[in-house]
Amino acid sequence: MAYADQYIDKLRKSGLRPTKQRIKICEVLFDADKTFHFTIKELVKIIENQANIKVSLATVYNTVHAFMKKGYLKEIPLNASQSYYDTNVSHHHHFFDEEENKLIDIHQEDVDEVKIKRTIPGKKIRSVEVIAKIVSDNQSQK
Amino acid sequence: MAYADQYIDKLRKSGLRPTKQRIKICEVLFDADKTFHFTIKELVKIIENQANIKVSLATVYNTVHAFMKKGYLKEIPLNASQSYYDTNVSHHHHFFDEEENKLIDIHQEDVDEVKIKRTIPGKKIRSVEVIAKIVSDNQSQK
């Protein structure tokens, strides 16, 4: 509640109408000081559990996408609408061309080994992959 | 054709029966010297175009998954069945726990900057993300 005004502001400044549903979604997403990861379904459940407000799946999709456009949320680049397979089973990385939905290999020698200094107790790293998303460079076309 | 025997061997050694469909799939995937990326649908189309053989979607799915289990193909870790979003919009990377389907942040300071030495003409890099897949480390539990 304390934050509601702040969210109304945030939404207005983004050109989004501050509706009951959007304010509730803001509260769930931004009230806590720590960040978190979620799927659409998880978000719907959290909202149902925390409030009397009913929010449809479609609204959550719309709002999450609107928030992404505004930079309030980020999609984790772990997903594509379909699976891609590779006949090159050696260790290498990829460019993903977002405009053409195409993958391009980056050979291992073109990337320095990625060293992760953090570990998770009881877990080991099975693979490390780098995905570099690329788009047209309009600057260089002038 | 020239490679068919070799593929029959490869399949037998993997405990897969060398059927017409599987041999055709091998030819499409492994005949050329260069590697390539594909989706299931693309593979179905290529097979239809290159041969008289009809292959059902289900067979291609089954075979591609069998080949992955054997290490002949790799799935590009760009996919999850659903999208994950993050309220942390700062630049950082992720662990993905494959057993629990959970994401864990890796802060930027825990990974050295990833430098990619290759460029694609007319394209610029929009984002570089590291996904480290983790699984239980049974070694350390003894």
Place this chain on the structure above:
DNA sequence: TAATACATTATATTTATTCTAAACTGTTGA
């Protein structure tokens, strides 16, 4: 070659996501 175990297939199912069109709500200005 017969028996069996494995494969293939068309079709149905499941799941995530997007679309649609009708009902509803926030906003604006008289």
Place this chain on the structure above:
DNA sequence: TCAACAGTTTAGAATAAATATAATGTATTA
């Protein structure tokens, strides 16, 4: 304050990828 409009929400339909099912077909074996 209220009417009118534009933007929003919603249930349900549509789409699309992936998986499951069960009947038919095929490779293997002895």
